[in-house]
Amino acid sequence: DIVMTQSPDSLAVSLGERATINCKSSRSIFYSSNNKNYLAWFKQKPGQPPQVLIYWASIRESGVPDRFNGSGSGTDFTLTIDNLQAEDVAIYYCQQYYESLFTFGPGTKVEIK
Amino acid sequence: EVQLVESGGGLVQAGGSLRLSCAASGFPFSNYWMSWVRQAPGKGLEWVANIRQNGGESERYYVDSVKGRFTISRDNGKNSLFLQMNSLRVEDTATYYCARKGDGRVDHWGQGVVVTVSS
Numbered sequence: 001d002i003v004m005t006q007s008p009d010s011l012a013v014s015l016g017e018r019a020t021i022n023c024k025s026s027r028s029i030f031y032s033s034n035n036k037n038y039l040a041w042f043k044q045k046p047g048q049p050p051q052v053l054i055y056w057a058s059i060r061e062s063g064v065p066d067r068f069n070g071s072g073s074g075t076d077f078t079l080t081i082d083n084l085q086a087e088d089v090a091i092y093y094c095q096q097y098y099e100s101l102f103t104f105g106p107g108t109k110v111e112i113k
Numbered sequence: 114e115v116q117l118v119e120s121g122g123g124l125v126q127a128g129g130s131l132r133l134s135c136a137a138s139g140f141p142f143s144n145y146w147m148s149w150v151r152q153a154p155g156k157g158l159e160w161v162a163n164i165r166q167n168g169g170e171s172e173r174y175y176v177d178s179v180k181g182r183f184t185i186s187r188d189n190g191k192n193s194l195f196l197q198m199n200s201l202r203v204e205d206t207a208t209y210y211c212a213r214k215g216d217g218r219v220d221h222w223g224q225g226v227v228v229t230v231s232s
Contacts, residue, residue: 001177040218042158049210049225050158055218093158097217101174102148104158 002026002096004105012113019081021108023094028074031098038098041070041079043090044107050093054079086112115139115221117211122226129201129230135194135211135223143189146214149196151207152225161185161209162196179205201230 003026013019029038037057042050052061054070057077067082081088089112094105121133133149149161162185165172173185184197194211211223 036217038217044158049222050219051222052218052220055216061218061220091157095158095160095218097214097219101163101176102160102219104160107157 001101002029002099002103004094004096004103006092006094006105006108008108009106010109010111012111013081013084014113015086016083017113019084019088019110021079021081021092021094021110023072023077023079023105025075025077025096025098029096029098030074037073037077038096039070039072039077040095040097041068042093042095042104043088044093045090053092081110084110084112115213117213117221117223119209119211119223119226122209122228124229124231125201127201127203127230127232130197130199131201131228133196133198133209133211133226133228137192137194137211137213140213142187142192147185147187147194148212148214148219149185149194150210150212150219150222151205151228152210153204153207156207159207163214164194198228201228203230203232206230 005024007022039057041054044050058070069080091107116138118136148163163174164185168187182200186195208225210225212219213221
């Protein structure tokens with residue numbers, strides 16, 4: 001199974017500043033035949049199901065603010081939240097769908113400083 | 114509008130069984146992979162099982178911790194997804210989400226159903 005790790009475990013960012021979350025897969029999740037990285041980012045607030053933000057590592061889901069950006073390839077990926085807003089307080093998860101059984105990272109908690 | 118509505122959760126003793134259901138609507142159910150994902154209280158997300166469109170035995174995938182105990186299945190004629198959970202353990206206590214896999218990513222989730230396994 002592909003193991004996903006994230007860093008940091010948590011971070012506190014001032015309103016209007018940038019939050020950066022890193023995600024690493026235990027092996028490459030880049031499929032060369034279609035030039036795609038099989039990685040998604042989710043946001044979850046307490047008591048709610050997760051919400052997809054980014055897929056194919058860098059494609060923003062419809063309706064997601066352009067403050068959210070995904071980057072990276074192979075085994076190393078980053079989610080960047082620019083101009084952090086109060087409603088961005090949540091836990092963020094990366095997830096691979098390269099294999100038939102998907103796996104999540106452990107999550108990164110984002111708070112306001 | 115895509116809707117996924119889970120049911121069948123509850124309290125069960127360790128060693129018991131439960132069957133979760135997910136009623137899907139608003140999309141051509143038979144065209145999509147479907148999944149069950151769980152979240153233990155205060156913990157992160159864990160993928161439990163996937164099932165491809167046709168749902169044959171070779172098209173079902175499980176996390177190691179539930180292999181041999183849980184069975185994912187689907188009824189495309191009734192737009193329904195199921196998770197049969199046997200030999201339940203205390204560590205299976207979680208909110209279980211039904212989810213649809215779209216273009217690569219999971220793009221829709223149910224609200225979840227709570228399963229509590231007591232010792």
